Structures are given as structure tokens and as C-alpha cells.
Amino acid sequence: MTTAERGVRRQQRQRHDRYRYRDTKLALLMLAPVLILLGIFVIWPAFYAGFLSFQDWSFYKEPVFVGFKNFTDVLSDPLFIATIGRGFVFVLMTVPPMLVLAYLFSSLVVAVSRRFASILKVSIYVPTIISGVITSIIFVLIYDYSGGLLNAFLGAFGIDPIAWIGDPAWALLAIAIPAVWLGMGLTSLIMVAAMVDIPTEYYEAAAMEGAGWWQKTFYITIPQMKNVFLYLLVTGFVAAIQQFELPLVMTGGGPLDSTTLPNLFIFNHFRNDINVGYSIAAALLLFVVLGSVSALVFKFVNSERLVD
Amino acid sequence: MAVMQGETTRIVLAGKEPSGRSKLPRTSGGWLALAGKVVVGLIFLVAALFPLAWMVIAGFKSKTEVVSTPFQFFPEVWRWQNYAQILADPTFTRTMLWTFLGAVLFTVLSLTVNSLAAYAFARLNFRFQRTLWVAVITTMFIPGMTILLTSFIVVTRLSMLDTLAVLVIPGAASAGAVFFIRQFYLNIPASLEEAAMLDGCGRFQIFWRIFLPLSKPPFVVMGITAFLAYWNSYVWPIMTITTPERFVVQQYLATFRSERSTELGLLMAGSVLAAAPVVILFLIFQRQIIGNIKMAGLK
Numbered sequence: 010m011t012t013a014e015r016g017v018r019r020q021q022r023q024r025h026d027r028y029r030y031r032d033t034k035l036a037l038l039m040l041a042p043v044l045i046l047l048g049i050f051v052i053w054p055a056f057y058a059g060f061l062s063f064q065d066w067s068f069y070k071e072p073v074f075v076g077f078k079n080f081t082d083v084l085s086d087p088l089f090i091a092t093i094g095r096g097f098v099f100v101l102m103t104v105p106p107m108l109v110l111a112y113l114f115s116s117l118v119v120a121v122s123r124r125f126a127s128i129l130k131v132s133i134y135v136p137t138i139i140s141g142v143i144t145s146i147i148f149v150l151i152y153d154y155s156g157g158l159l160n161a162f163l164g165a166f167g168i169d170p171i172a173w174i175g176d177p178a179w180a181l182l183a184i185a186i187p188a189v190w191l192g193m194g195l196t197s198l199i200m201v202a203a204m205v206d207i208p209t210e211y212y213e214a215a216a217m218e219g220a221g222w223w224q225k226t227f228y229i230t231i232p233q234m235k236n237v238f239l240y241l242l243v244t245g246f247v248a249a250i251q252q253f254e255l256p257l258v259m260t261g262g263g264p265l266d267s268t269t270l271p272n273l274f275i276f277n278h279f280r281n282d283i284n285v286g287y288s289i290a291a292a293l294l295l296f297v298v299l300g301s302v303s304a305l306v307f308k309f310v311n312s313e314r315l316v317d
Numbered sequence: 318m319a320v321m322q323g324e325t326t327r328i329v330l331a332g333k334e335p336s337g338r339s340k341l342p343r344t345s346g347g348w349l350a351l352a353g354k355v356v357v358g359l360i361f362l363v364a365a366l367f368p369l370a371w372m373v374i375a376g377f378k379s380k381t382e383v384v385s386t387p388f389q390f391f392p393e394v395w396r397w398q399n400y401a402q403i404l405a406d407p408t409f410t411r412t413m414l415w416t417f418l419g420a421v422l423f424t425v426l427s428l429t430v431n432s433l434a435a436y437a438f439a440r441l442n443f444r445f446q447r448t449l450w451v452a453v454i455t456t457m458f459i460p461g462m463t464i465l466l467t468s469f470i471v472v473t474r475l476s477m478l479d480t481l482a483v484l485v486i487p488g489a490a491s492a493g494a495v496f497f498i499r500q501f502y503l504n505i506p507a508s509l510e511e512a513a514m515l516d517g518c519g520r521f522q523i524f525w526r527i528f529l530p531l532s533k534p535p536f537v538v539m540g541i542t543a544f545l546a547y548w549n550s551y552v553w554p555i556m557t558i559t560t561p562e563r564f565v566v567q568q569y570l571a572t573f574r575s576e577r578s579t580e581l582g583l584l585m586a587g588s589v590l591a592a593a594p595v596v597i598l599f600l601i602f603q604r605q606i607i608g609n610i611k612m613a614g615l616k
Contacts, residue, residue, distance in 0.1 A: 036443035042430035046490035051456045054467035121354055131603050132365045138595045140549035142567040143588045147368050153384040161388030198610045272462045279466050296463040304458045
């Protein structure tokens with residue numbers, strides 16, 4: 010290739026690039042606010058957290074590099090491991106009941122008149138917009154041992170009062186109930202949307218073949234919705250294992266740590282422990298697991314697979 | 318798009334089961350099924366709304382009636398003065414106004430910055446487009462807890478602690494909102510802009526004159542999301558706001574609960590008033606919010 014040819018090539022490419030990237034200046038201007046804000050308040054803190062997790066550091070002294078010590082400390086801390094186990098128990102208490110109830114709800118919504126369906130959809134969504142603090146206040150008072158509504162109601166059936174949030178055996182369940190109450194709205198409505206999308210022809214064809222309700226459910230509805238179940242299962246898992254506002258306000262993690270979920274454990278360490286590296290390492294470990302799980306789900310949802 | 322989705326929903330719903338009024342069941346089995354549906358539906362309604370109804374009723378009770386032995390569901394006397402009393406508390410009203418102002422600022426700022434970025438990603442051709450897009454989307458997967466402490470260090474260094482700015486600015490840019498608004502912009506037909514370009518409109522003018530006026534649906538959904546996020550936020554405020562005069566409303570309620578723990582009727586009245594703005598906002602826009610859940614969750 011001669012020099013002249015190469016020059017022509019380069020010119021062509023430059024012209025091509027100039028056309029291809031014709032809006033660069035305006036684009037960077039329009040992107041600047043978001044990039045700057047995300048850069049300062051999300052991306053930089055994330056890298057900074059990565060850096061600090063390898064340091065022995067507190068607010069009062071210079072950071073010292075300690076390698077993976079913080080991570081090994083976290084992973085060998087029985088208290089942290091216990092919170093992870095508790096997180097899984099909490100997930101089991103919230104996610105499966107929520108999915109079953111949401112399925113029941115959406116089967117109901119598609120089978121009733123339009124007006125009743127929209128009343129149901131609006132009502133189920135109302136709790137979603139109530140704050141964690143207000144929810145905590147309401148439920149703590151309902152759970153009150155001697156004068157609360159729940160024990161009074163159970164008392165009417167001759168059941169002895171239960172210290173819902175004072176007894177380690179019940180406290181986690183007592184927090185799972187408001188968590189389900191808050192999360193039901195979105196789960197149910199996503200499920201309703203998926204169920205409404207199943208083509209009616211399938212049911213008509215099945216009905217013509219003489220299929221009953223159970224057969225329609227097991228051979229049409231559930232197979233058609235399995236992607237939505239999977240999506241809700243994973244997002245529900247990620248949300249539930251990160252829950253910490255409810256235990257923070259309702260119990261503060263007690264009694265006897267029975268409601269200290271992983272994020273509450275980390276949050277309490279932030280506030281009380283001067284060894285910051287430890288808490289950050291714990292938070293990063295959660296990030297690696299949960300971040301990759303949600304990234305996978307996002308990729309999955311945005312591929313076309315959910316549609317077919 | 319949205320209209321069409323609404324139509325199919327209606328057709329499918331109407332097609333699956335004739336509505337109760339137009340065709341009443343003819344067999345006793347049909348009546349039984351209808352009764353079953355109504356009962357299950359009512360159970361869902363009660364489960365969803367009962368805790369809120371209980372909060373409203375408790376807001377009318379005296380301080381000893383909210384939790385009492387023997388338990389009484391309704392108050393002896395309906396005490397409207399609870400509401401008068403909490404509204405007469407200057408700290409409460411100031412907190413409500415302060416939070417409302419912050420929420421409005423936050424909503425406006427978030428819609429502004431995120432829609433600008435959404436337009437750039439949807440329509441402009443520029444260098445590093447893919448890299449920047451990946452960088453922005455990646456921030457969606459960073460859990461709040463991971464960066465809670467380090468962003469606290471950042472705002473401390475920027476001397477933002479204890480100001481309105483620390484509540485409004487750090488969370489304003491949101492990858493989720495950029496993504497959501499961009500999806501909407503991608504569906505706006507290119508022929509609209511081509512006509513404007515022939516008339517000599519620049520790219521920014523197209524955004525300003527064509528895209529913004531069409532943006533109501535995503536703006537309603539993302540605007541309410543932002544308003545709710547600000548109004549309901551608790552953890553970030555308790556870390557960054559320490560002067561009681563500058564508390565946000567959730568902080569006020571949590572503090573009230575621990576410091577004036579005997580005045581339960583008043584606490585419940587305050588909770589009702591603190592929940593009211595977002596409930597009203599939701600009821601006004603419920604059609605758009607519920608209609609968009611499909612779009613938000615699964616495209």
C-alpha cells in the first residue's frame with residue numbers, strides 16, 4: 010500500500026467517524042449531569058469501598074494494607090455466617106408465600122368482572138407505597154403483647170398471648186408478615202400482567218378437548234408463566250435477603266439477634282465498629298453475589314426469552 | 318402502545334368470564350363459584366387494606382386506647398383533636414413542608430438529568446456510546462449497602478452533611494430511570510424528527526420540542542417513583558441529617574415513637590397524615606402506575 014493510498018484511507022475513515030460520531034459534543038453535554046452524579050455518588054464510592062476492603066482503617070488513623078484479612082475475618086465470623094443463614098430463613102418465609110398468594114390473586118383477577126378486577130388491583134398495590142417506618146409502627150402496635158389487636162383476636166379463640174417481637178422464636182416471622190404485606194402489590198400485578206398475556210385460544214382449544222380447570226392450570230397456565238415465576242423468585246430473593254429497614258425500626262435486630270438480617274448486621278457494624286474495613290468487606294461479599302444475580306436476571310429479562 | 322395494551326387486557330378479561338351483572342350464573346354450581354370468588358377477593362381486600370384502616374381508626378384514639386386490655390377496636394370517643402393537636406405542632410408541620418419541598422426538588426432534578434441522558438442514549442450518535450451505556454447500567458447492580466459508608470464519607474468531605482442538598486442531590490441520577498425513559502424514547506417513530514430536521518431543527522430542539530411534550534407517560538411513572546423514594550426514605554436521612562429541625566418526615570415519626578412513646582393516638586394521627594400525600598398521589602395516577610407495571614417489570 011502506498012503512502013498516498015494510506016492517506017486517502019485515513020481521510021475517508023476520519024470523514025466516516027465525523028459522520029458516525031456527529032453528535033458527540035451535544036451528547037456529552039446532555040450526559041454530563043448523570044455521569045457526574047453517578048461518578049461522585051455511586052461509582053467512586055464503589056471503587057473506594059473496594060480499596061478500603063483491603064485496608065485496616067478507621068476514621069482516626071491512616072489506612073494500612075492488610076490483603077484479604079478483612080474477607081477472611083468476615084467469612085470466619087460465626088455471627089456473620091449466622092446472619093446469612095437467618096437471611097435464607099427469611100427468604101423462605103417471605104418469597105414462596107408471596108408467590109403462591111400472588112398466583113391465587115391473579116387467577117382471581119382474570120376470572121372476575123372488570124370493575125371488581127380493577128378494585129382488587131388498586132387495593133393490593135396500596136401497601137407498596139407505604140413507608141417502612143409507618144409499616145413498622147403499625148405492626149409493632151398490632152403485635153403488642155398485652156394490649157395489641159393480634160393477641161386480642163387470638164384470645165377470642167382461647168389462644169394464649171404471644172410475645173410476637175419479644176420472643177426469638179416468633180420475631181423473624183413477625184417481620185416477615187409486614188415484608189410480605191409491602192411486597193405483595195408488585196409481585197401480584199406482574200403476575201396478573203403475565204397471566205392476562207396468555208392467549209385465550211389456548212384455553213378455548215383446551216375447553217373444546219374437554220379439559221377441566223386443573224388440567225388448564227397444569228398444562229397451560231403454569232408452563233406459560235414459568236419464566237415470570239423464575240423472574241419473581243430471583244428478584245424476590247434479592248430483595249428479601251437485603252431487607253433491613255423493617256428489623257431496624259421494629260426490633261433493632263433483637264431479641265438475641267433473632268432478627269439481625271445480613272444488611273442490618275453490616276449497618277450496625279458501620280455505626281458501632283471502628284474497623285470499617287470489616288463491614289465494607291462484608292458488604293462487598295454481598296455485592297458480588299447479589300450484584301451478579303441481579304445482572305443475570307436483567308440480561309435474561311431483556312433478552313427476548315421471556316416473550317416466547 | 319399503551320392504549321393497545323389496555324385494549325387487549327380488557328378484551329381478554331371480558332372474554333375469559335362474562336361479567337357478573339350481564340350474565341348471572343344459571344346453575345347452583347355457578348352461584349357457588351361466584352360466591353367463592355367474591356369471598357376470596359374480599360379476603361385479599363381486607364388483608365391489603367386492614368392495617369391502614371386500623372391506623373386511621375387508631376389515629377382517633379386516646380393515648381391509652383391504641384393498645385389496651387381488654388382490647389377495643391373502635392375508640393370510646395372519636396378524638397378529632399388528635400389531628401388538630403399534631404397539626405398545631407410546629408415541628409410536625411415544618412417537617413412535612415420541608416420533606417414535601419425536598420421531594421418536589423428531588424423529583425424535578427431527577428426527571429431533568431435522567432431524561433437528558435435517556436435522550437442522548439436513545440437518539441444521538443457519539444463516541445464511547447457503548448462504554449458509557451455499560452458504565453451507567455452497571456450502577457444499577459451495586460447494592461445500596463455496599464456504598465452506604467463510602468458515599469457517607471464522600472458527602473462528609475463535600476461538607477454536605479445536615480443540608481437539604483445531601484438528601485436531594487446524591488440519589489437524583491438513577492440508571493433505572495435513564496433505562497426506563499430511554500425505552501420509551503426508542504419507541505417514538507423517527508419520522509417525527511425527520512420532519513423537524515427538514516424544518517431546520519437541531520438535535521437539542523428536537524428533544525425540547527418533540528420528545529419532552531410526548532414524555533408524560535414515563536415522566537408520571539418515574540416522577541412518582543422518585544417522589545415516593547424521597548418521601549419514604551429513612552436510612553440515608555438518619556445517617557446524614559442530625560439537626561432535629563431538619564429531619565424528614567420518616568425520621569420525625571421514628572423519633573416521635575421512641576421519645577414520646579406513650580402518646581400513641583397522636584403518633585397514629587401523625588402517621589396517617591404522613592402517609593396521606595403518597596396515597597393521594599397514587600390514587601390520582603393509579604391507572605398509569607398499574608398500567609406500566611408490565612412495562613417496568615418485563616418490558
